[in-house]
Amino acid sequence: MISIEEMRQSVKGEILIGVPMSEHTSFKIGGNADFVIKPIDKDDAIATARYFQKKNQPFIVLGKGSNVLVSDYGLRLPVVFFEEALSKYEINGRNVYAEAGVDLQRLSVATFKHNLSGMEMLAGIPGSLGGALLMNAGAYGQEIYDTLNWVEIVGGGEKRKLKKKEIKIKYRETEFKDEVLIAAEFSLNKLDDKSYEFQKKVREENLTKRRESQPLSMPNAGCIFKNVIIDDEIVSAGRLIDQCGLKGLKVGQAMVSEKHANFIVNLGKAKADDVVKLIRTIKAKVKAQHQVSLALEIKMMGFEDLNIQNLTG
Numbered sequence: 206m207i208s209i210e211e212m213r214q215s216v217k218g219e220i221l222i223g224v225p226m227s228e229h230t231s232f233k234i235g236g237n238a239d240f241v242i243k244p245i246d247k248d249d250a251i252a253t254a255r256y257f258q259k260k261n262q263p264f265i266v267l268g269k270g271s272n273v274l275v276s277d278y279g280l281r282l283p284v285v286f287f288e289e290a291l292s293k294y295e296i297n298g299r300n301v302y303a304e305a306g307v308d309l310q311r312l313s314v315a316t317f318k319h320n321l322s323g324m325e326m327l328a329g330i331p332g333s334l335g336g337a338l339l340m341n342a343g344a345y346g347q348e349i350y351d352t353l354n355w356v357e358i359v360g361g362g363e364k365r366k367l368k369k370k371e372i373k374i375k376y377r378e379t380e381f382k383d384e385v386l387i388a389a390e391f392s393l394n395k396l397d398d399k400s401y402e403f404q405k406k407v408r409e410e411n412l413t414k415r416r417e418s419q420p421l422s423m424p425n426a427g428c429i430f431k432n433v434i435i436d437d438e439i440v441s442a443g444r445l446i447d448q449c450g451l452k453g454l455k456v457g458q459a460m461v462s463e464k465h466a467n468f469i470v471n472l473g474k475a476k477a478d479d480v481v482k483l484i485r486t487i488k489a490k491v492k493a494q495h496q497v498s499l500a501l502e503i504k505m506m507g508f509e510d511l512n513i514q515n516l517t518g
């Protein structure tokens with residue numbers, strides 16, 4: 206049982222009751238979180254993480270909610286938002302320090318303006334740095350871990366710094382589970398004028414490609430499934446879904462995007478339940494036609510008591 210009175214003694218930030226997650230996810234889907242904590246600064250963010258971890262109280266950290274599906278029944282676990290508390294970044298020469306709540310697009314643009322290469326291709330990813338580090342976000346040949354020096358975390362109630370070689374990183378996945386990511390430092394590469402102009406052109410082309418191929422005008426959560434490796438080759442999950450003829454397939458107000466088959470869009474009033482049904486259908490059709498089990502890229506939240514385990518495999 207969580208006592209708000211007790212929590213207030215360790216946590217300085219605002220505590221909000223009954224917050225609609227549909228307002229905090231890019232999918233615009235999800236019931237109410239029972240309570241949300243917004244730490245006020247870095248010390249408070251660390252104190253909040255330590256408070257829950259020391260009590261062995263599970264909790265959820267949400268960044269920009271751009272890669273999650275929250276259940277229609279909402280979230281019973283406390284939810285912590287770091288956007289305001291962890292919003293600083295500093296660029297010193299080639300070194301970039303950034304806190305987990307920093308907007309990834311902002312960081313990407315700022316570092317590139319400083320003639321630094323390593324994050325410019327991440328410009329179209331609409332998440333926070335914390336979410337990007339948790340998901341090992343990447344695009345067009347760059348991944349967030351490529352240039353990382355260290356990441357500061359709170360795990361088991363203790364603050365620690367992990368060097369890149371101490372972190373297990375996989376495609377769109379890291380080993381982090383209960384750890385809270387607080388900040389990170391990167392060493393980017395200095396671009397000379399000629400390579401800056403070249404990278405600028407490639408980056409603009411990639412952003413145009415993104416606008417043309419992704420349903421950015423409708424609420425979505427990015428790619429639903431991870432790409433798959435077949436015979437040592439990366440095969441696009443979107444292509445497999447498209448080959449099953451599933452573009453445009455609807456359940457309620459959730460639809461497989463006509464533009465990109467690995468995106469599900471919310472046509473207005475989609476329920477998480479509609480999305481789950483669509484995910485089940487996509488997985489079954491792809492399995493039947495291609496003998497491939499698609500694995501989810503998005504994180505499911507608030508489904509612990511519902512029988513959806515077979516969605517994650």
Ligand SMILES: Cc1cc2nc3c(=O)[nH]c(=O)nc-3n(C[C@H](O)[C@H](O)[C@H](O)COP(=O)(O)OP(=O)(O)OC[C@H]3O[C@@H](n4cnc5c(N)ncnc54)[C@H](O)[C@@H]3O)c2cc1C
Nearest residue numbers: 268269270271272332333335336337339342343386426427
């Ligand atoms: C239109 C669109 C395009 C996208 N394109 C790409 C793309 O090209 N490449 C790509 O990799 N992704 C892409 N994504 C997915 C998404 O933007 C990234 O995964 C992003 O990095 C998630 O960040 P977030 O802050 O929104 O994380 P959230 O969705 O809020 O959370 C994702 C996970 O990270 C955890 N988390 C968040 N912050 C922390 C923290 N500080 N400490 C511990 N755990 C934390 C959450 O608990 C959750 O498990 C796209 C999404 C959309 C909507």
